[in-house]
Amino acid sequence: xxxxxxxxxxxxxxxxxxxxxxxxxxxxxxxxxxxxxxxxxxxxxxxxxxxxxxxxxxxxxxxxxxxxxxxxxxxxx
Numbered sequence: 887x888x889x890x891x892x893x894x895x896x897x898x899x900x901x902x903x904x905x906x907x908x909x910x911x912x913x914x915x916x917x918x919x920x921x922x923x924x925x926x927x928x929x930x931x932x933x934x935x936x937x938x939x940x941x942x943x944x945x946x947x948x949x950x951x952x953x954x955x956x957x958x959x960x961x962x963x
Contacts, residue, residue, distance in 0.1 A: 901928045 906928055914921045934957040936942055946954035 906925060910925070936957045941955055942957045943953065943955045946952045
């Protein structure tokens with residue numbers, strides 16, 4: 887059954903062999919020396935993100951004059 891419009895998507899917290907293989911291939915193309923690294927374990931978990939994918943930036947509550955940036959992520963393309 888399709889999800890309701892506007893309903894939150896399921897959060898997948900698990901790691902997978904497919905993800906590890908994809909990332910290993912990508913990183914060893916950029917840094918071949920890492921091909922000898924043995925992965926002992928991997929971790930996956932949620933991270934904060936705004937609904938539109940843009941970072942949240944503004945004055946930090948309770949700290950006038952300071953700036954806070956949150957819910958951002960950096961990706962390479």
